[in-house]
Amino acid sequence: MQEFIALANSMADIAGEIIKKYYRKPFNIDKKEDNSPVTVADLEVEQALREFLAKHRPDDGIYGEEYNPIPSKSGLTWVIDPIDGTKSFMIGRPTFGTLIALCDGDTPKLGILDQPILKERWLGIDGLPTTMNGKSVQTRKCDSIDKACIGATTPMMFDKLSEYDRAYEIFECGTSNMVWGGDCYMYGLIASGFMDVAFEQNLSPYDFAALVPIITGAGGHISDWRGDPLTLKSAGKVLALGDPNLWSEISYMILKSPY
Amino acid sequence: MQEFIALANSMADIAGEIIKKYYRKPFNIDKKEDNSPVTVADLEVEQALREFLAKHRPDDGIYGEEYNPIPSKSGLTWVIDPIDGTKSFMIGRPTFGTLIALCDGDTPKLGILDQPILKERWLGIDGLPTTMNGKSVQTRKCDSIDKACIGATTPMMFDKLSEYDRAYEIFECGTSNMVWGGDCYMYGLIASGFMDVAFEQNLSPYDFAALVPIITGAGGHISDWRGDPLTLKSAGKVLALGDPNLWSEISYMILKSPY
Numbered sequence: 001m002q003e004f005i006a007l008a009n010s011m012a013d014i015a016g017e018i019i020k021k022y023y024r025k026p027f028n029i030d031k032k033e034d035n036s037p038v039t040v041a042d043l044e045v046e047q048a049l050r051e052f053l054a055k056h057r058p059d060d061g062i063y064g065e066e067y068n069p070i071p072s073k074s075g076l077t078w079v080i081d082p083i084d085g086t087k088s089f090m091i092g093r094p095t096f097g098t099l100i101a102l103c104d105g106d107t108p109k110l111g112i113l114d115q116p117i118l119k120e121r122w123l124g125i126d127g128l129p130t131t132m133n134g135k136s137v138q139t140r141k142c143d144s145i146d147k148a149c150i151g152a153t154t155p156m157m158f159d160k161l162s163e164y165d166r167a168y169e170i171f172e173c174g175t176s177n178m179v180w181g182g183d184c185y186m187y188g189l190i191a192s193g194f195m196d197v198a199f200e201q202n203l204s205p206y207d208f209a210a211l212v213p214i215i216t217g218a219g220g221h222i223s224d225w226r227g228d229p230l231t232l233k234s235a236g237k238v239l240a241l242g243d244p245n246l247w248s249e250i251s252y253m254i255l256k257s258p259y
Numbered sequence: 260m261q262e263f264i265a266l267a268n269s270m271a272d273i274a275g276e277i278i279k280k281y282y283r284k285p286f287n288i289d290k291k292e293d294n295s296p297v298t299v300a301d302l303e304v305e306q307a308l309r310e311f312l313a314k315h316r317p318d319d320g321i322y323g324e325e326y327n328p329i330p331s332k333s334g335l336t337w338v339i340d341p342i343d344g345t346k347s348f349m350i351g352r353p354t355f356g357t358l359i360a361l362c363d364g365d366t367p368k369l370g371i372l373d374q375p376i377l378k379e380r381w382l383g384i385d386g387l388p389t390t391m392n393g394k395s396v397q398t399r400k401c402d403s404i405d406k407a408c409i410g411a412t413t414p415m416m417f418d419k420l421s422e423y424d425r426a427y428e429i430f431e432c433g434t435s436n437m438v439w440g441g442d443c444y445m446y447g448l449i450a451s452g453f454m455d456v457a458f459e460q461n462l463s464p465y466d467f468a469a470l471v472p473i474i475t476g477a478g479g480h481i482s483d484w485r486g487d488p489l490t491l492k493s494a495g496k497v498l499a500l501g502d503p504n505l506w507s508e509i510s511y512m513i514l515k516s517p518y
Contacts, residue, residue, distance in 0.1 A: 024451075024453060031435065035435045036435050037435055037436055087408070087436060087437070087438045088438060090408060090436065090453075090454075091408050091410070091438055091445070091448050091453050091454040092448055092451070092453035092454075093354065093438070093444070093445075093448065094353075094377070095352065095354065095440075118353070149346070149349060149350050151350070153439070154437065154439050155414045155439070156430075156437065171415075176290065176294045176295050176296055177296055177346060177349065178346070178413065178415065179346045179347060179350055179352070179440060180412070180413050180414070180439035180440040181354075181438060181439040181440020181441070182440070185352070186350070186352075189350050189351055189352065192283075192351070194283060194349075194350050194351035195349075195350040195351075
């Protein structure tokens with residue numbers, strides 16, 4: 001695992017250098033097929049990381065946000081979101097991050113969340129304590145959802161207003177402490193014990209794979225909305241809890257209106 | 260005005276020192292009458308700034324978020340939000356800020372937005388160019404709303420889902436570039452030319468008074484939704500545009516469904 005940690009750290013370093021070059025500078029923005037924005041920085045980071053992997057781990061698969069997947073020959077796959085939170089990056093707000101995961105088959109075993117402007121890097125490894133900048137971090141206790149700090153990136157991830165309406169029920173519990181505009185950064189904040197719940201949907205594996213070992217290794221719970229483990233095959237409904245004991249309360253709320 | 264700038268800078272310094280003491284540490288959180296959270300840091304900052312003003316400007320009025328207003332004898336009033344974005348502060352996300360405005364009568368003449376963790380301070384003075392950390396900043400051009408980066412703090416500020424539904428129409432134009440979780444910080448980002456539009460409601464004068472000279476002095480437009488200037492008597496519907504030329508397009512969208 002030491003080799004993989006070193007490789008993942010190098011990849012995060014490479015990504016950070018490119019991102020800092022573009023941050024708060026004018027740059028080109030294109031629209032993807034789903035109308036979401038992509039910047040030259042997203043593309044350049046993913047390209048650089050693919051070149052790095054082609055050199056160091058040519059038999060591993062690559063599943064990234066911006067280019068076609070490369071199937072794995074080794075059984076291992078690197079899952080990359082060059083800039084999670086592209087919109088925050090575009091407006092010069094340092095809550096975006098680079099997400100790098102290493103999966104064995106479909107299961108995330110290592111994850112990095114790197115925020116290069118604030119110089120904060122969370123590292124999660126299956127079975128080991130999560131670290132932020134090398135120091136162990138832990139989620140915090142939260143004995144009731146109505147005391148929780150809950151976050152999501154955007155109400156627009158809940159497909160229709162009716163979906164939002166339903167999600168709203170959960171948000172409303174903690175509504176006075178509900179924080180929007182989360183991006184991946186809020187999962188780092190959960191791992192570090194500063195917030196309690198992330199409740200999101202329409203995420204892709206490159207949005208959540210790295211977060212699995214980070215949240216788990218910090219003592220939290222991360223799963224889909226049914227409580228099943230997140231893998232590369234998951235549908236993109238993500239629930240992260242700093243205190244795993246919140247599960248019974250929140251799962252009741254989710255399951256009483258089936259999806 | 261030099262005296263007032265020096266006083267406002269000192270106040271922002273005092274606020275920042277207190278905030279840094281509590282940031283990402285465990286602290287007490289209470290609920291206000293409107294169920295919104297207030298921390299010991301909000302209270303301590305406002306108290307310290309009131310003591311500072313009692314000493315240096317005893318005849319000026321004070322209108323702050325956390326304590327009762329003090330009427331002005333001099334005609335001048337200091338408008339203070341000790342921590343705008345308390346929820347972001349609570350989760351350890353550095354997008355909150357201290358807002359300090361000086362109003363002549365009801366009209367904001369000087370404004371500071373200070374982010375003490377990122378060490379970024381915007382200063383706006385009626386009739387002068389806005390600065391960030393002492394350097395002039397300017398809003399950017401944006402020739403169409405569908406190219407705009409639009410922000411708001413939370414969908415929950417739009418009273419009911421029906422209100423959100425209507426606001427959604429505006430957000431949808433820039434939906435692929437819509438950013439949530441703005442707090443006051445996004446107005447700084449507009450002043451610095453990194454984003455284009457803020458569209459919010461249910462704000463209080465201490466949430467927007469400081470932003471008026473900051474946005475205006477950077478070349479932008481800030482008003483209520485009708486286009487009227489923001490004063491201490493405004494109802495709290497706030498529109499900020501980096502490029503004032505966006506006004507005709509966005510005002511058409513706002514006004515076609517009267518409020």
